[in-house]
Amino acid sequence: xxxxxxxxxxxxxxxxxxxxxxxxxxxxxxCRNEGIPPQNDAAxxxxxxxxxxxxNVWDGCSDWPKSHPSFGDARLECKEHLSAHDKLVLGLx
Numbered sequence: 001x002x003x004x005x006x007x008x009x010x011x012x013x014x015x016x017x018x019x020x021x022x023x024x025x026x027x028x029x030x031c032r033n034e035g036i037p038p039q040n041d042a043a044x045x046x047x048x049x050x051x052x053x054x055x056n057v058w059d060g061c062s063d064w065p066k067s068h069p070s071f072g073d074a075r076l077e078c079k080e081h082l083s084a085h086d087k088l089v090l091g092l093x
Contacts, residue, residue, distance in 0.1 A: 002019070002030070002081060003023075003026065003027035003030045003041070003043035003044070003047075004021075004042070004043045004078040004080075004081035005078075005082055005083070005086050006023055006026075006027065006043070007023075007027070007042070007043035007044075007046040007047050007074075007078045008046070008075075008078050008079065008082060008086065008090055008091070008092075009048070010023060010046065010047050011046050011047075011050050011075070012090055014050055014054075015054055017051060017054055017055055018071070020047060020050055021051065021056070023047050024044065024047050024048060024051065025075045026029060027041065027043050027044045027047055028044060031044060040051065042074035042075075042077035042078050043074070043077075043078050044074070045055070045070065045071075045074045046071070046074050046075060046078060049071060079092055082088045
């Protein structure tokens with residue numbers, strides 16, 4: 001699964017910090033292989049936001065990060081990479 005698809009599944013409720021952390025490492029490696037700085041990648045930002053949420057860096061009471069424009073932009077960028085099947089599974093078709 002590519003990092004964009006993985007990110008979309010993760011932000012839809014992943015709750016295992018170890019698994020999310022491994023996904024961050026894999027997404028960063030994929031970015032490096034493509035010559036993209038990981039800190040500028042939409043998928044990496046989404047995955048990190050989910051990890052922040054489940055380890056209580058973000059309490060879920062405020063709208064951060066999901067109301068922040070960069071979260072929405074990153075989500076839309078990742079959605080563009082999804083297959084029709086993944087869009088259907090995630091309810092995004």
